Amino acid sequence: MTEQRFKRMKDLPSTHLLGTGTPMCSGCGGLEALHQIYDVLGDKTVFVNAAGCMTLLSVYPFTPFRGSWLYTAMASAPAGAQGVRDALDILAQQGRMPAQDDLGVVVLTGDGSAYGMGLSATSAAMDRNLDFIYICYDNEGYGNTGQQASSATPHAALTATSGGSRGYPGYKKDLFGIWAAHRPAYVATVIGSEPLDLARKIEKAREMKGSRMIIALAPCPTGWDYDPKDSVEVGRLAVKTGVWPLKEYIDGKVVHTRVPRERAPVEDYLQLQGRFGHLFAPQKNTALLEEIQARVDTYWAGVEPQRPAS
Amino acid sequence: MTPKLLSGNAAAAWGARLAGVDYIPAFPITPQTEIIETLGSWIDSGDMPGRMVTLESEHSMLTAAGAAAATGVRVFSATSSQGLLYAMEMLYTVAGWRAPFVLVNVSRGLSAPITLEADHNDILAARDSGFLQLHCADCQEVLDSVLLAYRLAEDPAIRLPVLVNLDGFYLSFTREPVDLPDEEAVSRFLPPFDAGEIRFSASAPQSQAVAVLGGGPYSYFRYETHLAACNGVAVYEQIAAEFASTFGRERGALEQYRCDDAELVFYMVGSFATKAREAVDRLRDAGQKVGLVRPRLLRPFPLGPVEEALKGKQAVIVIDQNLSMGQGGILHTELLAALYGKPGAPPVVTSFIGGLGGRDISAEEFYHMVTVTRQAIASGTVPPPRLLYTAGELREIRKLQAVAMVERQETAPARGTAAGKEAAHD
Numbered sequence: 001m002t003e004q005r006f007k008r009m010k011d012l013p014s015t016h017l018l019g020t021g022t023p024m025c026s027g028c029g030g031l032e033a034l035h036q037i038y039d040v041l042g043d044k045t046v047f048v049n050a051a052g053c054m055t056l057l058s059v060y061p062f063t064p065f066r067g068s069w070l071y072t073a074m075a076s077a078p079a080g081a082q083g084v085r086d087a088l089d090i091l092a093q094q095g096r097m098p099a100q101d102d103l104g105v106v107v108l109t110g111d112g113s114a115y116g117m118g119l120s121a122t123s124a125a126m127d128r129n130l131d132f133i134y135i136c137y138d139n140e141g142y143g144n145t146g147q148q149a150s151s152a153t154p155h156a157a158l159t160a161t162s163g164g165s166r167g168y169p170g171y172k173k174d175l176f177g178i179w180a181a182h183r184p185a186y187v188a189t190v191i192g193s194e195p196l197d198l199a200r201k202i203e204k205a206r207e208m209k210g211s212r213m214i215i216a217l218a219p220c221p222t223g224w225d226y227d228p229k230d231s232v233e234v235g236r237l238a239v240k241t242g243v244w245p246l247k248e249y250i251d252g253k254v255v256h257t258r259v260p261r262e263r264a265p266v267e268d269y270l271q272l273q274g275r276f277g278h279l280f281a282p283q284k285n286t287a288l289l290e291e292i293q294a295r296v297d298t299y300w301a302g303v304e305p306q307r308p309a310s
Numbered sequence: 311m312t313p314k315l316l317s318g319n320a321a322a323a324w325g326a327r328l329a330g331v332d333y334i335p336a337f338p339i340t341p342q343t344e345i346i347e348t349l350g351s352w353i354d355s356g357d358m359p360g361r362m363v364t365l366e367s368e369h370s371m372l373t374a375a376g377a378a379a380a381t382g383v384r385v386f387s388a389t390s391s392q393g394l395l396y397a398m399e400m401l402y403t404v405a406g407w408r409a410p411f412v413l414v415n416v417s418r419g420l421s422a423p424i425t426l427e428a429d430h431n432d433i434l435a436a437r438d439s440g441f442l443q444l445h446c447a448d449c450q451e452v453l454d455s456v457l458l459a460y461r462l463a464e465d466p467a468i469r470l471p472v473l474v475n476l477d478g479f480y481l482s483f484t485r486e487p488v489d490l491p492d493e494e495a496v497s498r499f500l501p502p503f504d505a506g507e508i509r510f511s512a513s514a515p516q517s518q519a520v521a522v523l524g525g526g527p528y529s530y531f532r533y534e535t536h537l538a539a540c541n542g543v544a545v546y547e548q549i550a551a552e553f554a555s556t557f558g559r560e561r562g563a564l565e566q567y568r569c570d571d572a573e574l575v576f577y578m579v580g581s582f583a584t585k586a587r588e589a590v591d592r593l594r595d596a597g598q599k600v601g602l603v604r605p606r607l608l609r610p611f612p613l614g615p616v617e618e619a620l621k622g623k624q625a626v627i628v629i630d631q632n633l634s635m636g637q638g639g640i641l642h643t644e645l646l647a648a649l650y651g652k653p654g655a656p657p658v659v660t661s662f663i664g665g666l667g668g669r670d671i672s673a674e675e676f677y678h679m680v681t682v683t684r685q686a687i688a689s690g691t692v693p694p695p696r697l698l699y700t701a702g703e704l705r706e707i708r709k710l711q712a713v714a715m716v717e718r719q720e721t722a723p724a725r726g727t728a729a730g731k732e733a734a735h736d
Contacts, residue, residue: 046510059520069518072403073373073399075370075399076369083379083381087333124370
């Protein structure tokens with residue numbers, strides 16, 4: 001690994017590559033993360049996209065990307081990445097493409113594809129150790145169709161398909177764990193509200209070969225029902241409360257890159273979001289709040305005290 | 311040169327090898343598997359350059375195929391039946407990308423009930439996808455069609471993927487003498503794929519397959535694809551003429567067998583047309599003026615050549631090795647649409663369904679179809695589509711049903727009520 005490129009906030013890229021004026025919702029936490037990711041990856045990339053909110057980034061004849069883009073389908077973006085990667089390698093090998101025309105291949109999908117429909121194609125891409133970066137922007141539901149529950153939806157969240165008094169009955173799937181079980185080159189969680197942590201991880205991923213898998217929690221004002229101006233705050237609280245652990249899997253080990261010394265109560269995070277409003281009004285659902293807090297506590301109890309990676 | 315004994319699957323693999331394909335995304339399915347195994351063994355032994363990768367499904371296989379073609383390499387893949395349908399979303403998608411490559415389909419009846427042998431409901435399910443289609447009747451044609459398909463797919467006036475169809479078992483596992491064309495002649499006929507500017511490259515970034523908003527732009531791109539497919543009739547005839555002068559084999563949009571003075575013609579696709587040829591010969595021996603018209607090119611539909619070939623005939627006997635539930639034969643429907651109102655169109659077009667799931671069509675049945683059709687000409691009344699099935703076959707299925715019934719009756723008490731269970735223990 002080269003000397004760390006991003007020591008402090010002022011080391012982050014000051015030129016921004018992703019164009020503005022996209023049709024994403026205001027306050028989109030996914031777009032916030034993508035801006036930062038693209039700045040680190042650079043424009044010699046081809047994004048291979050699956051059906052989701054970000055499919056609307058490139059609508060004929062406009063694109064916010066300076067590099068390339070290929071929309072595939074909901075289930076098979078990693079297979080699209082396989083085809084592009086292999087074809088670029090073949091062209092280079094045959095001398096039909098100069099080395100400087102090579103591209104980094106980056107899959108871009110939402111949680112609906114990553115956690116569900118596209119999981120088989122993703123698993124197989126890691127089996128083949130496909131040389132690519134996978135970015136999942138995880139807004140914890142089928143956001144583009146109006147926030148129906150997906151297997152990334154957290155327990156008790158109200159969605160368009162789980163509107164009952166207890167919200168979504170299931171528990172958010174551990175995609176990080178599933179991906180790590182494939183032993184790919186790299187797995188990391190990031191969030192746009194922690195730009196330094198994000199930039200370090202993306203830079204690390206960029207310099208590696210093989211399958212590099214990133215899940216970005218994407219606070220979603222539209223789907224989570226909060227004021228778009230609070231997106232950064234919601235993201236910070238997701239980390240401070242320990243709801244969204246920042247971690248990475250590398251060389252067979254999981255390392256937490258940010259261990260909150262004192263975790264804020266999950267209530268601080270939940271009460272900002274309308275999707276959890278039923279936990280607080282008309283009366284506080286203490287039992288359910290305690291259950292959610294206990295799950296977070298249990299997770300962190302299993303994390304050995306670690307020094308954050310420098 | 312000496313012909314080599316090759317199965318249809320091996321002929322398809324030879325077609326890909328001679329075409330110098332760069333990339334083969336694969337997924338196994340009976341009866342296609344021999345194609346990818348053969349290509350895999352050649353790549354492993356170094357007999358063939360190229361890269362093969364096994365995906366986890368046909369849906370992913372087609373995605374990888376389209377993506378690689380969109381990046382600028384020559385791509386080959388193969389599937390069958392359930393696999394083709396599993397990939398169906400991507401068939402439409404990659405055709406919309408205008409990604410040129412060749413996909414071989416080894417026809418096999420669709421589930422349910424699940425089976426292994428051939429009919430054409432699989433390939434015809436892809437009829438409206440934007441893939442062009444070539445249908446083969448023998449193993450030599452399989453090899454030749456793969457080469458023709460690349461020329462067609464990569465033609466700048468077309469730029470669409472092409473499906474080459476061969477029948478499972480009847481061709482896939484049947485060895486026939488096949489002439490392997492000379493490699494140099496093939497490379498003259500089929501130069502390397504030049505993707506031009508439509509590919510991914512850092513120095514020339516581009517977006518492919520982006521979304522559109524509204525019916526206006528959507529319709530425009532769909533119409534463009536349709537018109538490009540339509541160009542395929544003239545382009546194919548030109549390519550086939552070049553093929554004939556290079557390799558000495560006629561591969562026009564239609565095979566016309568003993569049609570010149572025919573009063574009645576059979577109209578069908580695929581390997582069972584070789585049985586029709588034999589029936590035509592026997593009927594000719596008996597003094598009946600019968601011929602055969604067999605489209606090799608089914609998409610684009612070769613309207614002009616079909617109209618011309620059938621003009622002035624008394625009747626057409628359409629044999630569909632497929633069944634559109636609640637409608638009948640797909641070729642029959644298409645042919646009626648093509649001929650309606652055309653001057654000189656045959657007044658009688660009869661419809662027969664046969665060969666589903668590999669069921670044979672016997673010589674007697676071909677003769678029977680002619681008899682039925684002659685009756686229709688005489689009476690002026692065209693009978694409804696007939697589902698070919700013999701009394702013998704009905705007797706066999708009745709026997710199977712009787713066995714099933716006995717099995718059910720014998721096992722029913724044991725798995726039925728509590729009383730039944732007790733009785734079974736007695």
